Amino acid sequence: MKPKIAVIGAGVIGLSTAINIENLIPGCDITIIADKFEKDTTSIGAGGIFRPTEKAIPGVPADVIRRWSQDTWDFFSKLALSDLGSTTGHIVMPGYIFSQEKIENPIYEDVIFSCRELSQKELTKLNMAQYRHGYQLTSIIVQMSKYLPWLMEKFVRNGGKILKRKVNDLKVFAGGPYDVVVNCTGLGSKELVQDKNIHPVRGQLIRLEAPWINFWIYTDHGAYVLPNAEFVAIGGVRQDGRSDLAVDAEDRKGILERCYNLWPPLKGGKIIGEWVGLRPSRTPLRLEKESIPLPGGVLKIVHNYGHGAHGITLSWGTSLEAARLVKEMLYGSVHAKL
Numbered sequence: 001m002k003p004k005i006a007v008i009g010a011g012v013i014g015l016s017t018a019i020n021i022e023n024l025i026p027g028c029d030i031t032i033i034a035d036k037f038e039k040d041t042t043s044i045g046a047g048g049i050f051r052p053t054e055k056a057i058p059g060v061p062a063d064v065i066r067r068w069s070q071d072t073w074d075f076f077s078k079l080a081l082s083d084l085g086s087t088t089g090h091i092v093m094p095g096y097i098f099s100q101e102k103i104e105n106p107i108y109e110d111v112i113f114s115c116r117e118l119s120q121k122e123l124t125k126l127n128m129a130q131y132r133h134g135y136q137l138t139s140i141i142v143q144m145s146k147y148l149p150w151l152m153e154k155f156v157r158n159g160g161k162i163l164k165r166k167v168n169d170l171k172v173f174a175g176g177p178y179d180v181v182v183n184c185t186g187l188g189s190k191e192l193v194q195d196k197n198i199h200p201v202r203g204q205l206i207r208l209e210a211p212w213i214n215f216w217i218y219t220d221h222g223a224y225v226l227p228n229a230e231f232v233a234i235g236g237v238r239q240d241g242r243s244d245l246a247v248d249a250e251d252r253k254g255i256l257e258r259c260y261n262l263w264p265p266l267k268g269g270k271i272i273g274e275w276v277g278l279r280p281s282r283t284p285l286r287l288e289k290e291s292i293p294l295p296g297g298v299l300k301i302v303h304n305y306g307h308g309a310h311g312i313t314l315s316w317g318t319s320l321e322a323a324r325l326v327k328e329m330l331y332g333s334v335h336a337k338l
């Protein structure tokens, strides 16, 4: 009999997990169940920069973060360097990080296309002498408005099914119809599995029409500039515990001030949109299997949520691991290679 699997959640984590399950368990019957899709998810609004760091998720060992980052990079760079890149939204883009602290990040050096520290002379030439450190990197930016629909289409083309519905309690799945249920609900896990550790970290960004900006910038003081083929996203804020979704005028003022100071040519850009999203943050993120014996039968769950500010960067790697855990739950650990 074909194994039946449900993936709850249709953000970048749910879609990537569902596709990795399709790849790892060919012929399985798989359904994505979610109450929000594409434009209503957090994933759609992310700046989309691949920016791995060993300290991305507190509580996750550096070698594990490195593996998830590397697996995501392998997938993203294959797309970006192929003729698919313009369809999936993966763009190779040079950029800068400016900071007061020295950044020791072996993942930058080993994984992304290129990374080197700038000299004081170079910082001065860029009008960035106020920063003690600067780095020039070439990474990948993912335009999420292209990537999410592409993932969805790929999932459906492989035979996957979609169900639009809110799940209020995973226990309804005890005893069937699914052999394994995969929880990729991000912040939804607060209610769905009563997880007190998951919390929102609010972000706000402004979308500019500024096609002359063709490199990205990241700083350690709440200013970033992330262009894609559609617009330039400038931000941002990181407000722990705040969960209102309306655009805040004070936040807008602060973002514009910081970003215009950082890179004055941005002032020529036309504001074409604003967006607020809630990073699903958890220390550490939850990527594990769980079996719950219930009167109706054993409920087998794989959890994959809580990626915080790094959900795009870690998406493919964590989803690959979640798919391996699903296979292990179906067939035992002999089949799984973690």
Ligand SMILES: Cc1cc2nc3c(=O)[nH]c(=O)nc-3n(C[C@H](O)[C@H](O)[C@H](O)COP(=O)(O)OP(=O)(O)OC[C@H]3O[C@@H](n4cnc5c(N)ncnc54)[C@H](O)[C@@H]3O)c2cc1C
Binding pocket: 008, 009, 010, 011, 012, 013, 014, 033, 034, 035, 036, 037, 041, 042, 043, 044, 045, 046, 047, 048, 049, 050, 051, 165, 166, 167, 168, 184, 185, 186, 187, 188, 189, 192, 202, 203, 204, 205, 235, 236, 276, 277, 278, 279, 280, 305, 306, 307, 308, 309, 310, 311, 312, 313, 314
């Ligand atoms: C301003 C901002 C900028 C960001 N920039 C970057 C960046 O540059 N690089 C990077 O790596 N990351 C970035 N991130 C982080 C990234 O966006 C998130 O980590 C990622 O999108 C989380 O994906 P997800 O699939 O877990 O959650 P979501 O996209 O929120 O998806 C959750 C899914 O679960 C479903 N769901 C929830 N509860 C239920 C339920 N009970 N029943 C049915 N369905 C349910 C929802 O409907 C939805 O489909 C940014 C985030 C923000 C806010």
